[in-house]
Amino acid sequence: MKKTWIYKRKGIKGWWVGWYESGCRKAKALPNKKLADHFCQLKYSQLNSDVFTGMIAADWQQMIDEYREAKKVQGVTEGTLYEIALSLRNFERLIGKCNSKQITQHVMDKFILERGTEVKRPTLNKDIRNLKTFINWCKGKRYLNGNLKLKELKEEEKPVRSLNDVEIKELLKAMKPYPSMKIRVLLALATGLRRGDIDSLKISDIDFETNSITTSSRKTKKSMASRPVSSEIISELSNYICGLDVGQEKLFHAKFNHRKWRKVCKEAGLADLKFHDLRKTFCSLLAQNGVSTAVTQRLLEHSSPNLTNKVYTNVDPVLREAVEQLPVGKWL
Secondary structure: OOOEEEEOOOOOOOEEEEEEEOOEEEEEEEOOHHHHHHHHHHHHHHHOHHHHHOOOOOOHHHHHHHHHHHHHHOOOOHHHHHHHHHHHHHHHHHOOOOOOOOOOHHHHHHHHHHHHOOOOHHHHHHHHHHHHHHHHHHHHOOOOOOOOOOOOOOOOOOOOOOOOHHHHHHHHHHOOOOHHHHHHHHHHHHHOOOHHHHHOOEHHHEEOOOOEEEEEOOOOOOEEEEEEOOHHHHHHHHHHHHOOOOOOOEOOOOOOOHHHHHHHHHHOOOOOOOOHHHHHHHHHHHHHOOOOHHHHHHHHOOOOHHHHHHHOOOOHHHHHHHHHOOOHHHHO
16 A cells, blocks of 8 residues: 655645655645645545556556457457557557556557657557557456547548449450459459458359358458359359369469459559459448348448448449439429
8 A cells, every 4th residue: 555644844834745656755735734635635545546446557568468368369360469469569669668557548648649640540540449459458357447538530531432333344344354353353243252252262162052152251250151142143153163174172273363453454444443342342232222231231241330331332322312302393
């Protein structure tokens, strides 16, 4: 228990409160004894907060090591662990190796301000999310109190890049000489799968009777035993598989060719198109056809509906259709 005390100084008016903090003796002057008693009690409670609230003191490295092991037990991927470690290293670089008592709201605000001068808001918000997860874990372990709050900063909203029907037709037309590339594009547009998950598909994952595919995400570790696929896509897959070598297990024997992708996109008049934009097109088309966010989120395997709506959904055509329904002709 850390002590505080009240005393007077010879020849000086008022009362003083004294205490030791971080190995140094400190003091504060107050005009009368009543205020000194009150401040003395407050300081005593503050210095011994770990005793009164059940908080456990821990140093920086101890918290980092325990947190990393806890995330490994939860099955978090190495890529996610690296991103978390990067955010924590940035905190350590700008603020220092704080023990559990030194991590306060002021310290967190200071990190956000200093980190904000180095990176753009999306990167800063990623650090804030990682730190928020770390702090919530520390609260559960009683290393930190529950008063710390972290809030992401508002970002400038960017338009979602998605293809319309004409652009899709032009892209598929340019893909005709490259069957494997065309199948990749069709799967991305019709299922919303990531490129890495499409490349890892096996022929045995396709169920031609139920028109479905068994998928497993390398990024999120989520799987879907029977992902529905339209009969037209299944027919295209059947024709494609008939042209493969006998005994081939994987749907694609060659890796994705970035040079060929850029060439084909340029021919289709879509030079700036990214393969991931096909996933956004899938999401946007579902939204434009009235499919609920909950269903789209499940198909995209997103952890949050906000991500589905904010980053992947282009509702501009729906907005246009809604505005056109206004009876402007009657007004005029």
